[in-house]
Amino acid sequence: MTTIIGVSGSLRRGSFNSALLRAAAALMPVGVELKIESIEGIPLYNGDVEASEGIPNRVAELKTTIAGADGSLLVTPEYNNSMPGVFKNAIDWLSRPASDIPSVFGGKPVVVMGASPGRFGTALSQNAWLPVLRTLGTKPWFGGRLLVSRAQTIFDEHGSLKDEVTRKQLEQFLKGFAEFVQA
Numbered sequence: 001m002t003t004i005i006g007v008s009g010s011l012r013r014g015s016f017n018s019a020l021l022r023a024a025a026a027l028m029p030v031g032v033e034l035k036i037e038s039i040e041g042i043p044l045y046n047g048d049v050e051a052s053e054g055i056p057n058r059v060a061e062l063k064t065t066i067a068g069a070d071g072s073l074l075v076t077p078e079y080n081n082s083m084p085g086v087f088k089n090a091i092d093w094l095s096r097p098a099s100d101i102p103s104v105f106g107g108k109p110v111v112v113m114g115a116s117p118g119r120f121g122t123a124l125s126q127n128a129w130l131p132v133l134r135t136l137g138t139k140p141w142f143g144g145r146l147l148v149s150r151a152q153t154i155f156d157e158h159g160s161l162k163d164e165v166t167r168k169q170l171e172q173f174l175k176g177f178a179e180f181v182q183a
């Protein structure tokens with residue numbers, strides 16, 4: 001079984017990005033499990049806290065989970081044409097200490113997708129992640145893109161994916177990434 005860790009970069013209960021992640025979990029190809037993780041409970045990064053108390057338990061736990069998986073799927077909202085601070089903060093904690101970066105992220109398949117009520121479906125946020133993914137030494141997949149725009153028309157009031165075109169696009173996207181992870 002191939003395991004991919006999926007993380008949504010939103011803490012909002014009605015998050016479109018978390019809804020997209022849940023939809024992805026249900027559409028993974030046979031033989032691939034998408035394990036949903038969360039950035040909930042990760043404190044703001046503070047170098048003094050790291051120096052005096054070390055890595056917070058939740059961060060250490062998530063580092064172990066990501067390190068033990070075959071790949072990661074980051075589902076990013078877009079804030080002010082970039083990634084949300086809360087999501088970047090979580091990844092910053094996960095990159096500490098820097099000596100652990102190779103075992104957590106190094107050479108690991110990663111892909112980014114996202115949803116927005118706007119017209120551009122997180123294109124700029126996804127681009128903003130590129131230098132981060134490069135700095136962490138990941139192996140990003142560029143074989144497909146998933147930009148979910150007008151998200152309020154794509155999900156129903158319970159956060160279920162109701163748009164058939166998007167469902168097909170998501171399925172294709174996940175199939176491509178899964179093949180990349182398994183190659």
Ligand SMILES: Cc1cc2nc3c(=O)[nH]c(=O)nc-3n(C[C@H](O)[C@H](O)[C@H](O)COP(=O)(O)O)c2cc1C
Nearest residue numbers: 010012015016017018077078079080081116117118
């Ligand atoms: C501070 C802030 C800035 C935002 N900037 C953008 C933006 O640049 N582009 C965009 O498409 N949506 C922007 N939005 C709208 C978000 O896409 C929208 O709130 C979305 O629902 C957030 O993702 P979520 O549903 O997963 O929480 C912004 C929202 C906030 C709170």
